[in-house]
Amino acid sequence: MARYLPRRLMHAAFVLWAAFTVSFGLLYLLPADPVSTMALGSAGGGVPSAEQIAELRAAYGFDRPLPEQYLSRLTDALHGDFGASVQTGQSVTGLIADALPQTLQLAAAALGVALLGALVVSLATVRALPLPSWNGRGSASWFGRGLRSLPAVGVSAPGFWVGLMLIQFFSFRWKLFPAVGNDDRSGLVLPALTLALPTGAILTQVLTRSMITVLGEPYIQTALATGAGPIRVLVRHVLRNAAIPALTVGGLLVGELVAGAVTVETVFSRTGVGRATATAVSTQDIPAVQGLVVLGALVFTLVSLALDLLLPLVDPRIARTARIARSARTARTARTAGASR
Numbered sequence: 001m002a003r004y005l006p007r008r009l010m011h012a013a014f015v016l017w018a019a020f021t022v023s024f025g026l027l028y029l030l031p032a033d034p035v036s037t038m039a040l041g042s043a044g045g046g047v048p049s050a051e052q053i054a055e056l057r058a059a060y061g062f063d064r065p066l067p068e069q070y071l072s073r074l075t076d077a078l079h080g081d082f083g084a085s086v087q088t089g090q091s092v093t094g095l096i097a098d099a100l101p102q103t104l105q106l107a108a109a110a111l112g113v114a115l116l117g118a119l120v121v122s123l124a125t126v127r128a129l130p131l132p133s134w135n136g137r138g139s140a141s142w143f144g145r146g147l148r149s150l151p152a153v154g155v156s157a158p159g160f161w162v163g164l165m166l167i168q169f170f171s172f173r174w175k176l177f178p179a180v181g182n183d184d185r186s187g188l189v190l191p192a193l194t195l196a197l198p199t200g201a202i203l204t205q206v207l208t209r210s211m212i213t214v215l216g217e218p219y220i221q222t223a224l225a226t227g228a229g230p231i232r233v234l235v236r237h238v239l240r241n242a243a244i245p246a247l248t249v250g251g252l253l254v255g256e257l258v259a260g261a262v263t264v265e266t267v268f269s270r271t272g273v274g275r276a277t278a279t280a281v282s283t284q285d286i287p288a289v290q291g292l293v294v295l296g297a298l299v300f301t302l303v304s305l306a307l308d309l310l311l312p313l314v315d316p317r318i319a320r321t322a323r324i325a326r327s328a329r330t331a332r333t334a335r336t337a338g339a340s341r
Helices: 004-029 034-042 050-059 066-078 092-127 142-156 159-173 185-215 218-225 230-267 273-282 286-314 316-340
Strands: none
Touching (some): 004 066, 004 286, 034 050, 092 142, 142 185, 159 230, 185 230, 218 230, 230 273
C-alpha cells in the first residue's frame, strides 16, 4: 500500500491535468466567441462596439497568445482558482460551491434508490430461478422471466422521457410531488427516481449475473445440502461473494450520476452542477466549463481510489492475489538477474 498509494495519486493528478488540457483545447476550437456573446448581453440587445469587445477580451485575458493563456490558467487552477465566469462574472469556484450541494443531494438520493432497487430485484430474480433447491420447479416461472427483463427496460428508457412521464402522472394528474424546483424534500423524489433508473438497471444486471455465477460454486451446493434455507444462502453466501463486481461498477456509475444530472436538472428545472454545465457549454463559458470538467474528473478519480482501497477490505482474496503476483514478479526478476550474471 505504501508504494501503491503514491502511484495512484500520481495517476489521479495526470487525469486531472488531461481533463483540463483537453477541455481547454476543445473549447478554443469551437466557432463561437464567448466574449462577443458576453458583450452582446451587456449591450442591452444592441450591437456591441469593437472597443467594448476589446476591453472584455483584455479583462478576461483572451487577447494573449494561446500558450500563455494555457499556462496562466493552469497555474491558477493549481491554486484552486479557475477565474471568473464570462457570462455572470461570478468566480467559478463560487459557482461550483453554490451548485454542488444540490447535485450531491440528488446524486446521493439516486444512488441510494438504485442500490436498494438493484438489491431487491436481484434477490427476487435469483430466488425465482428454476432450481429444485429453491422451489422444486424445473423451469422458469413467468414471474422470474419478467424480473430478468426489467433491467433491459430500465437501461433503454431515455432519461428525459422517464422524467416527463413521472411529471405527467405524479405531478399533473395525481398531484403527489412538485414538478419543478428544489425548494423542499418532496421535490427530490421524482428527479432521484429518474436518475436512479438507468443506474439501478445496470447494477441489477451485473449483480444478478454475478449471483448466478456464484450459485454454481460447490460451497453453495454444500450449504444447501446441510439444510440452510434459500434466504440464508442468498444473503450469507451468494450476495457476499457476488458483491465485488457490483461494487466496482457502482463506483464507476457515480460519475454517470453526475453526468445524468445535466438532463434531470434541466427537465425538473433544478439548480445544480448539471444545469450549470449545460448553461456554460451553450454559452461557451470557458472558465466555467473548465472548472466543471475538472470537478467531474476529480469525482471519477476519488471514487476510483476509494474503490481500490475498499475492495481488499471487502474481499481479502484480492489483497492475497496481489501479494502472490508481486512475489512471482520479484522471483522472476531475481532469476533473470542471476542468469544475466
